[in-house]
Amino acid sequence: xxxxxxxxxxxxxxxxxxxxxxxxxxxxxxxxxxxxxxxxxxxxxxxxxxxxxxxxxxxxxxxxxxxxxxxxxxxxxxxxxxxxxxxxxxxxxxxxxxxxxxxxxxxxxxxxxxxxxxxxxxxxxxxxxxxxxxxxxxxxxxxxxxxxxxxxxxxxxxxxxxxxxxxxxxxxxxxxxxxxxxxxxxxxxxxxxxxxxxxxxxxxxxxxxxxxxxxxxxxxxxxxxxxxxxxxxxxxxxxxxxxxxxxxxxxxxxxxxxxxxxxxxxxxxxxxxxxxxxxxx
Amino acid sequence: xxxxxxxxxxxxxxxxxxxxxxxxxxxxxxxxxxxxxxxxxxxxxxxxxxxxxxxxxxxxxxxxxxxxxxxxxxxxxxxxxxxxxxxxxxxxxxxxxxxxxxxxxxxxxxxxxxxxxxxxxxxxxxxxxxxxxxxxxxxxxxxxxxxxxxxxxxxxxxxxxxxxxxxxxxxxx
Numbered sequence: 001x002x003x004x005x006x007x008x009x010x011x012x013x014x015x016x017x018x019x020x021x022x023x024x025x026x027x028x029x030x031x032x033x034x035x036x037x038x039x040x041x042x043x044x045x046x047x048x049x050x051x052x053x054x055x056x057x058x059x060x061x062x063x064x065x066x067x068x069x070x071x072x073x074x075x076x077x078x079x080x081x082x083x084x085x086x087x088x089x090x091x092x093x094x095x096x097x098x099x100x101x102x103x104x105x106x107x108x109x110x111x112x113x114x115x116x117x118x119x120x121x122x123x124x125x126x127x128x129x130x131x132x133x134x135x136x137x138x139x140x141x142x143x144x145x146x147x148x149x150x151x152x153x154x155x156x157x158x159x160x161x162x163x164x165x166x167x168x169x170x171x172x173x174x175x176x177x178x179x180x181x182x183x184x185x186x187x188x189x190x191x192x193x194x195x196x197x198x199x200x201x202x203x204x205x206x207x208x209x210x211x212x213x214x215x216x217x218x219x220x221x222x223x224x225x226x227x228x229x230x231x232x233x234x235x236x237x238x239x240x241x242x243x244x245x246x247x248x249x250x251x252x253x254x255x256x257x258x259x260x261x262x263x264x265x266x267x268x269x270x271x272x273x274x275x276x277x278x279x280x281x
Numbered sequence: 282x283x284x285x286x287x288x289x290x291x292x293x294x295x296x297x298x299x300x301x302x303x304x305x306x307x308x309x310x311x312x313x314x315x316x317x318x319x320x321x322x323x324x325x326x327x328x329x330x331x332x333x334x335x336x337x338x339x340x341x342x343x344x345x346x347x348x349x350x351x352x353x354x355x356x357x358x359x360x361x362x363x364x365x366x367x368x369x370x371x372x373x374x375x376x377x378x379x380x381x382x383x384x385x386x387x388x389x390x391x392x393x394x395x396x397x398x399x400x401x402x403x404x405x406x407x408x409x410x411x412x413x414x415x416x417x418x419x420x421x422x423x424x425x426x427x428x429x430x431x432x433x434x435x436x437x438x439x440x441x442x443x444x445x446x447x448x449x450x451x452x453x454x
Contacts, residue, residue: 006328010362013336017358020351021401039344043295050299122299122345126307128406131347172347173406194406255306 037161044133044164047122113225115261116140118147118165125169125196125254132167134260141165144223146263152229152251153177153217154260165262170230171196171250178221179230181207182214190215190230190248198231198248205244209236215248225263283325287334290318291341298345310408311415313387315342317424319357320386323364324373324428335361349401356393360386374432376425383424387417 066073118141122133132155134147147154147167155175159166168175170192177190179200188203200215213233219226231248239245294314301308319338323331339357343350364386367373373382391413398405408416 003328006332006362009329010332010358013332013358014355017336017351017354018397021349021355021397024349024351036344036350039340043341043344046292046295047299050296050303054300054303122302124302124309124346127310127346128408128412129346129348129352131345133345166347168347173404174348174402192406195409 036166037159040133040159040161040164040166044121044135044161047133048135051119051121114264115148116264118260118262120257120260121164123254123257125171130169130172130192130196132169132254132257132260134165134167134262135163136160136165136262138163141262146224146228147260148228148263149252149257149260151253152231153224154252154254154257156223157262167260169254171198171254176221177224177230178218179215180218181209181233182216183210184208184213187218187220188246193247196250196254198250200233200246200248201243203244203246204242205238207244209233209244209246211236214251283322283327283330287318287322287330287337290322291315291338294318295341295345309346310412312419312423313342313390313416314423315339315353316357316360316387316390316420317383317427319361320364320383320420320424321427321431323361324368324382326365326368328362328365328369331361331363331365332358333361335359348398348406352394352397355397356390359393360390363389376429379428380421380425384417384421387420388413391416 116136118134118136120132121135122131124131132147134141134157141157141160143157143160145157147156153170155167155169155172157165158168170177170190173192173194175192178187179190180187181200181203184207186203186207186209189201190198191201193199203209211233215230215233217224217226217228217230229251231250233246234249235247237245237247294317298309298314301312301314315338319331319335322334335357336354338361339354340351342353342357346353364382367382371378373379391408395405395407398407
C-alpha cells in the first residue's frame with residue numbers, strides 16, 4: 001500500500017474512532033458499543049487466568065504460613081465464638097424489641113433485594129481511568145445493575161459481555177450517585193473526585209453536615225436502591241455561594257476487593273418509562 | 282508472521298498488565314506495556330502495520346480501562362503511524378535514541394489522551410503530572426531494555442546461523 005493510501009486509512013480510522021467516541025457522549029449511562037463488549041470477552045479471560053494463578057499462589061503461601069499460626073488461631077477463634085454467642089443472645093433481645101416497636105408503629109422496613117455473587121477478575125482503582133471487571137454467569141447481569149461489597153457501594157455495570165461485566169466505580173469522575181447524609185436525610189449527588197476520593201455536591205450551605213457523617217444512597221437516581229453506604233464525610237468547606245464543598249472517603253476499600261455482589265433490580269414499570277421517556281435507566 | 286508476532290506480544294502485554302495491576306497498586310499509572318509493544322512494532326518502519334497495530338493496541342487498552350471506549354484507540358493509532366514514520370526517516374539503533382523514541386511516544390500519547398478528553402468531556406479525569414513522567418520514563422527504559430535484548434539475541438542467532446553454515450560447508454568438503 002502506498003504512503004498516500006496509508007495516510008488515507010489513518011485519517012479514516014481516526015474519524016471512525018472519533019465517531020465511536022462521540023456516539024458514547026450523549027448517553028454515557030446507556031448501552032456501550034458492541035466492539036467494547038467483544039473486546040472485553042477476548043481480554044477478560046486473561047484476567048481470570050491471572051486471578052486463578054494468583055489465588056493459587058496466595059493460597060499456597062497462606063497455607064504454608066498458616067501451619068505455624070493454627071494453634072494460636074484456634075485459641076483465638078474459640079474465644080471469638082464465645083464472644084459472638086454472647087453478642088447473638090444480646091442481639092436477639094434487641095431484635096425482639098425492634099419487632100415489638102415496629103408492630104407498635106405499624107411499620108415494616110424489610111427490603112430484600114436478590115443478590116448475585118461475582119468474582120473480581122481485574123480491578124484498576126489507582127489509575128485515572130479506573131475500572132473493574134467481573135466474572136459472572138453468562139446473561140445473568142445487565143447494564144446499570146448496582147454492584148456492592150460487604151462494606152458498601154462499589155459502582156454499576158456499564159458493559160455486560162458474555163461471562164464478563166465491566167463496572168464503573170463510584171470513584172470514576174464520570175460516575176454520579178443520588179445520595180443522602182444518613183443523619184440528616186439531606187440529599188445530594190456523589191461524584192468521583194481526584195485520587196479515588198468522592199465529593200457530595202448540591203448540599204446547601206445552611207444544611208447540617210459534620211465530619212464523620214455517613215453518606216448512603218438515596219434511591220432517587222433509578223439505579224441504586226436506598227440505604228447503601230457510599231462514604232464518610234472527611235471535610236466540609238464553604239464551596240460556592242450556595243453549596244458546601246464536601247469530600248468523602250469511600251466506604252469500600254477497592255484495593256482488597258476479590259468478590260462483590262450484583263444486585264438484581266426490578267425493571268422500571270413500562271407505564272413509568274412511557275410517562276418519563278428521558279428518565280433512566 | 283509479523284502480525285502474529287504482534288498479536289502474541291499484545292497478549293503477553295495483557296497478561297503482564299493484569300498481573301502487574303494485581304501485584305502492584307498503581308502499576309497501570311506508571312507503566313504502559315501496550316505502548317511499548319506498539320512502538321517496538323512501529324520500529325520496523327511499516328506505516329500501515331503501525332496504524333493497524335496502533336488501533337488494535339489502543340482498543341485492547343480501552344477494553345481494560347474505564348472512561349470512553351476508543352480514547353486510547355485514537356491516541357495509539359496516531360502513535361503507531363508516527364513511530365513507523367519516524368523509523369522510516371531516522372536510523373534508530375543507539376540506546377539513547379531508542380529511549381528517546383519510546384519516551385516521546387509515551388509523552389505524545391498522554392498529550393493526545395488529555396486533548397481528546399478535554400475536547401469531548403465536560404469534566405474529564407486528568408492524569409497526575411508525576412504519573413505522566415513515570416509512564417514516560419518507564420516506557421523509555423522498558424523499550425530500551427527490550428530493544429537491546431532483542432538486538433543481542435538477533436546478533437547471536439545470526440552468528441550461530443553463519444557458523445552453522447560454515448560448518449556444513451566444511452563438512453561437505
